[in-house]
Amino acid sequence: MTAKTPAAKTSRTPKVPVPGKATINDIARLAGVSKKTVSRVINDSPLVKPDTRAKVHALMREYGYAPDPQARGLAFRRSFLIGLVFDNPTAQYIVNIQYGVLDALRDSGYELVVHPCDSKSEGYVDGIRRFVQQQKLHGVILIPRVSEDEALAEALRAIDCRYVRIASVAMDEPGRMLVTHDRSAGAEAANYLESLGHRRIGLITGPKRYRSSIERGEGFVDALAKRGIQVPPERIYEGGYTFESGVAGAEQLLARPDRPTAIFACNDEMAAGVYKAAQRMGISIPGELSVVGYDDSPLASQLWPALSTIRLPVRDVGRQAAGLLLTQDAAPAAVMTAVTPHLVARDSCLPPQAV
Template sequence: MTESSSRRRTAAARNPGTAPEPPAVLPGKATINDIARLSGVSKKTVSRVINNSPLVHPETREKVLALMKQYGYTPDPQARGLAFRRSFLIGLIYDNPTAQYIVNMQYGALDALRDSGYELVVHPCDSSREDYIDGVRRFVQQQKLHGVILIPRVSEDEQLATALREIGVRYVRIASVPLDAPASMLVTNDRQAGTEAANYLESLGHRTLGLITGPRRYRSTIERGGGFLDGLGERGIELPADYIFEGGYTFDSGVAGAEYLLAKSPRPTAIFACNDEMAAGVYKAAMRRGLAIPGDLSVVGYDDSPVAAQLWPALTTIHSPTRDIGRQAAQILLADEAAPAPLAPRTVTPQLLVRDSSQRPHP
């Protein structure tokens, strides 16, 4: 044994809680065993640090965290799930044709999960299939998910919510109206936003209007379109049924809806499309007919997706804070299960964002 080795062993004997000087590098990727060895503590103690256990001494916690940072160690969610008999995975389950909506929702959820030790996994599904609930159940059980975020339209399916309750997984439902216990809901108040769109267009002087809705089976269609009709009714305008077109929340359905409405006599001077992709389709149909926006036709969309600002003229739309909705939904799942249940669900309120696609109609 060299003299320097003897001195290190003597120092360690005097200070048993002091770890040996760690090497500059580790061969390969650092593991939890490496961090435990370098910290001079047990693997169980490192696990407690990872999971923010109050049973760890502050100095020990700081030492373990510093070594984790130094060697770039990050715990594997699946391995943690096996060790603690639960998963560190949050699922996002959706059946939605609007890609940007899904992307923004994922960004929001990831904002909340950052540095939490949890990861996000996604599961697209087709809610029109008879076996889709069985598919969701298998996904949740195979991944041993800590919880799931349900977004429209699957969030509106009571049978799916019942199936998740039966297998004992936490979930949060994002929907236009309260559909569940407050602890499991995030409400987006779509009807109020639809009413605001109607009030705005009528205040500009529009009396002949068209409405392009989403699919009838979506609750958001009922709320957004219903709010628009309510707002017009409160201002003395009854929208004829043949001035309402059922779209599919897609660009092509927006084109088809606008072609249908713009062929009417009298022609609408304004169209409210229940999402921005359909509103973009209205632009194309108007261009085909040589109609100027907003000179000949005012257009209002919904969501305030990136396309709204990219269109020319920029689209007046309802700003729905989709990324914030995703963030709040994930936060609900990360909250302490033992905390008192809220008396009311979390809510977000969309707001009208006036840009350049709307103005007073020609006299």
């Protein structure tokens, strides 16, 4: 009977991770360092040698490894997630705000989480509170109209959540506010139309529950009043910041026997609706009707004739709001952060035709 020979030992080749699916353990093994060292590299710890740091970063890029912000938050007892909370019907505005926030967060280690809501629904403040607590957010950016809700701001303060409010007027302490000066922008639109010689002027506002709508509309009407021009209630239409409401408002204003020679629509989507209504009614722009919008969204230059509008640098607003949130703990702002809109004159306005 022959003795069994012991089985030869087989060498195991370390498993190579699939790009995009590597874990922190894979990166540590490939770099020949501990998991703790990789974690220190991720969080820019000064305790790692430069050559080790470079090697780990190179492997992370090669294998597409990206640390989980929630896992980082657990490890460091703080969150790396920023929330963007909004109730706004203008899709392009939201997209531009997001781009601006992402500009500010790039290379910061923070990630963006978006949370649309309906501020008209019951319990929406509680829903936002749950969102903040469940995601363990570092802080939130609030844009109109939710930024104008004091009950929401109080709820966030009660759970010690950092926040920045983007609004047309100052509504909080400087470190928590970015102001967009909508009233002065409305006045600039009024002064421009008056300078062209318009006296019969219509106004399509946003919803009254939006502070931005009030500020833009009142700024416009007050500036005209100072120049001796009245905008009677019958030449003011409350829209909804939507294309459809712009169509409806323009149809009502332009059907009047004393129809306006110019219309200020409080955002570009409603201004586009004015174009549609004017086309249906055979009214030429700018020959018979001058139009001014608000926001200077991509739509403004795509319309024909190109729309004169108030330029609000929305992407810059998002970038500054995120920057304010990230530095809130280190150095609370003593001066209110503000962005000032201004008029961009294009081809949609001319002096009124002689009657």
